[in-house]
Amino acid sequence: GQQLNQSPQSMFIQEGEDVSMNCTSSSIFNTWLWYKQDPGEGPVLLIALYKAGELTSNGRLTAQFGITRKDSFLNISASIPSDVGIYFCAGRGEGAQKLVFGQGTRLTINP
């Protein structure tokens, strides 16, 4: 079945630093999504991507749909304490009903 590899698994950064994380797939996806999950809460949709090469921003967050359609990237600029949490990528293949989720990147920020 489809699998997503998300990296890094965890990040420890200083406040104000930029962050980059990525997901790669074993097969082609036609949708890439990025979610953030705070402790004890449900994931919240941050950015949705639907076209290869698409670059979309949401405030300090920028995500890209890889040109090969097998990867996606999320960047966070000038991190702040409220960025702490777990970031999940998710993808959907052509004609597929269900999303496949990555294992998550846990972001910790040192003040």
Place this chain on the structure above:
Amino acid sequence: DSGVTQTPKHLITATGQRVTLRCSPRSGDLSVYWYQQSLDQGLQFLIQYYNGEERAKGNILERFSAQQFPDLHSELNLSSLELGDSALYFCASSVASGSGNEQFFGPGTRLTVL
């Protein structure tokens, strides 16, 4: 607040028991999804319903079952519970399914099996 509600928020029960988790989708959403998230793990898709009909199935155990009612709320039934079933269970909803109909998640039910 995503508009998806789940009850109860916490559930503590014993092995061998049966529990029912409830989800109400966002107003206007026809599709409901159930996910399991074990400690420090990713989200495992269990099952999807669309307008009362099962649409897709993931890694759902035979001890688990779900349904979506005419008012579009959904219930996930977990029976013969085992210690390993302890997890967060999330419901998500979307207007329809497929590209462009993205899922919005509820706050989850934390199940503890003792």
